Amino acid sequence: MTKRHVSLKDLATELGVSVSTVSRALKNHPDISPQLTEKIKKIASERNYTPNPLAMGLLRAQTRMIGVIIPDIVTHFFASAISGIESIAKEKGYYIVISSSSESMEKEKESVENLIKSRVDGIIVCLSQETNEYSHFQKLIDNEFPVVFFDRICEELNTPSVIVDGHKAVKEIIRHFKDNGCKRIAYISGPSHLNISKNRKEGYIEGLHECGLIFQPELLVECNLSANDASLATKQLLNLENKPDAIFGINDTIAFAAMKEIKKYGLKIPDDIALVGFTDEFHSTVVEPTLTSVTHPTFLMGREAARLFFNSFEKGPTYNEKVTLPTELIIRNSSVKRKH
Amino acid sequence: MTKRHVSLKDLATELGVSVSTVSRALKNHPDISPQLTEKIKKIASERNYTPNPLAMGLLRAQTRMIGVIIPDIVTHFFASAISGIESIAKEKGYYIVISSSSESMEKEKESVENLIKSRVDGIIVCLSQETNEYSHFQKLIDNEFPVVFFDRICEELNTPSVIVDGHKAVKEIIRHFKDNGCKRIAYISGPSHLNISKNRKEGYIEGLHECGLIFQPELLVECNLSANDASLATKQLLNLENKPDAIFGINDTIAFAAMKEIKKYGLKIPDDIALVGFTDEFHSTVVEPTLTSVTHPTFLMGREAARLFFNSFEKGPTYNEKVTLPTELIIRNSSVKRKH
């Protein structure tokens, strides 16, 4: 491309005025005569002038770009959150730059570094499942660099965050299982250092308690959030002498994997084993039986995260709002037993 | 954040040398004495110096950012393609900026404009399903601005592109249906102006012909690629006096929707109606029956698109490689009739 963009200088020489005059005219500076302003604006639009963001960025020391670090982009939940972030970034005239951590803490650290190198104005992050050490974020926060967490957050860090009320959601699930006659309710959790695992586990235990059920350690298994590992975890549960009659997966991916495994064992869902997931992806309604799940307001979560981000710009480094979004249990066929 | 990044100037004053000396030392210019170079590098790394990409961008008139325009980000196929693009962009030290068209031509045009405004070095795009007019890309190509298409491409435009061999893939599907005793094979297509619709339709008609079946216009229905519209299209087929005994959906989303609808009608898959999709999303193996589908090398497609993009940098505006990727039919339960 020969001469890609026209600059103020181009316009200035064409009009025989100075660059500063053009600059001023374009932003309606009162000092410039209305006629000149008019004339300048006219040819600016004719020549498709658009300000060079690089130059502006240099000047203002900001890029109007937000770094977004997520475990991966192909999982519906993350994609949807990104979509939410993008929607409000767009309104504000910001761009987002996405960087996947691939669920690896090492790559997450790299992402942070690269994003900083590219001078993003701040970052919005959902932690990798491996992340159990937060110095790479602590450093930024200490430097008053805007950091917002969503979903998988670090609770100790003094920075805005958005989460979902997993505690309450799981209690609802347990109640629902109980209402359907389940007595041995298993929970396939994620890595125990993750806040989502912790919250949901608390909800699990408290829920059992409230339903007069006792917590059986062998019914709480952990997996690394991959479908494969979830299958293993499910097998472990199904090989129990005293099998569970209900399984709750920490997300829908886990629940889908569990579903496959249960079918492989020749057990019936929901009659032999009731099943509930979390996140409510589109496919919950396609699988057989349709999957009962907790709706996770994914898009909204992204929007909230972005909102907090822009707030932290305005309100400064002391700003530290924590948002908790509600969930809703959507009951489908996988958890409603016909006889009990 | 007080003083976010150190500059060459900072280092220069600290060391009592000039900026250019620092600049040169950092890139191992032979003119600078080894000792000085060593010393400069040492404190540069101590101070965490990283070059300011804005300044570099201004100078070189390039941002090292690639604009990526996709219909949406939550569909697995697009997310996966982005992932592929990102993987090779990263290798080259480029960032990608994603912009969704939401399947709207209007928004696609906006995306192009915004991306150009933000001075990306080129764009990689998968057309919105509405796009039937290409002036917004033509303009860029005329200006020798790098544009690469993937999957949903404009065949007339003289620019690199990556597609999948839909023609061949569909012929394989028809053959497979035939082998399973199907005689009335329906095809739920997308908007007819899309290249993917056209290719697959050709494959459909040719495939029927090769199998000694005749093309029945009522068995070819179009939908707008949404699950909703696909349900409608399916209904239309199921309401036919002479129902189809096989349905092929242009992608898995369509196939899933068709599956729901067929079940609702109380028909059995595959025995009453065999079903095949396209793209092979993860959930193909979770639905019941498991969905026969064509694997679409989504990640690879993104990588190829990115590769072509960088090629077009090196080889200049005449470069116009067209890549066609192979597919593979993965046979599962939705298409294998037990009796025929």
Next chain:
DNA sequence: TTGAAAGCGCTAACAG
């Protein structure tokens, strides 16, 4: 009412 000049961070001639 308009222009000149400096500076954001960096590189690349051009001088010494």
Next chain:
DNA sequence: CTGTTAGCGCTTTCAA
């Protein structure tokens, strides 16, 4: 071997 200067595109004092 190292420093000076100009310039990428823009805004913003300071002068006129």
